[in-house]
Amino acid sequence: MRVIGIDLGFVTTGFSIVEKREGKIFLLDSGLLSMSSSQSVSYRIGCFYDFFDQKLIEGQIQVISLETPFLGKNVQSFLKLGYLRGLLYLLANKHNLDILEFSPREVKLSITGFGGAEKDQIARVLMRLFPGLQMPKKLDLTDAMAVSLCGLWNSSFKK
Template identity: 35%
Template structure:
């Protein structure tokens, strides 16, 4: 199983690809797509999506994992990130690869054991878990690796897929358990 994690940003987008084999998890590739030199948001989004298409074509992941949208205090930043995130999701789906989404707390919890861990704590734990060595990596890259790690550690199927997100409607709280059971028959005794 190969999972690519993506940490989208309007100026820097991190990606990390982790494979799961007989000997556990191993990093197959990672990188940072820098677009801060481009003048317009549209040009930056196009460059990010083009680069991700290339990485998907080379790495051929079974799934791409991404964090669910997070809204902070700055509405303008949230809107810009939403545009980038939406374009990234469309790019992945157009490539025919399954998308799974995880809440930021869930990613932190799966990597560090604490849903309130900081970016530096996540990076430090990933260096140990994935034997990244002393090579410094951008926090955007370690965030992406953390998202991929979360997906693999959850058995590649614990996140929301585009199909399960579509089934969630107005009555999602009522449908929650039945949808979960439908999505995970292997967990039902």
């Protein structure tokens, strides 16, 4: 089972691909898609689509895992993240993939055992799960890893 976890952002999006094989979990790929805020919205949407279309194909992904959005103080940011979510649903349909969504609390609970965990706590747990992993400069990366693991563990129950 291969799952891509995506931590959406209109400037920086984290992603992580994990696989469960023979009872073990492997981190296959992870990184950041960074786009300049000076670029037009339509250009960034195109870059996002092309990048994840390629990741889904190359990574032989079976499930997309996302965090459910929450409305913070900035309605415009929430709206723009909706564009990206829509693209992921379009890509899931194009590639015949399932999308699993989890609340931030569910992701934190599955990784740390505490639904109110801070981002650095999640990162430290992930560094224990994947020896050799270094604390990233941007926690969008470990957020994506947490979302991918949550998706992997929950999709394993369904298969």
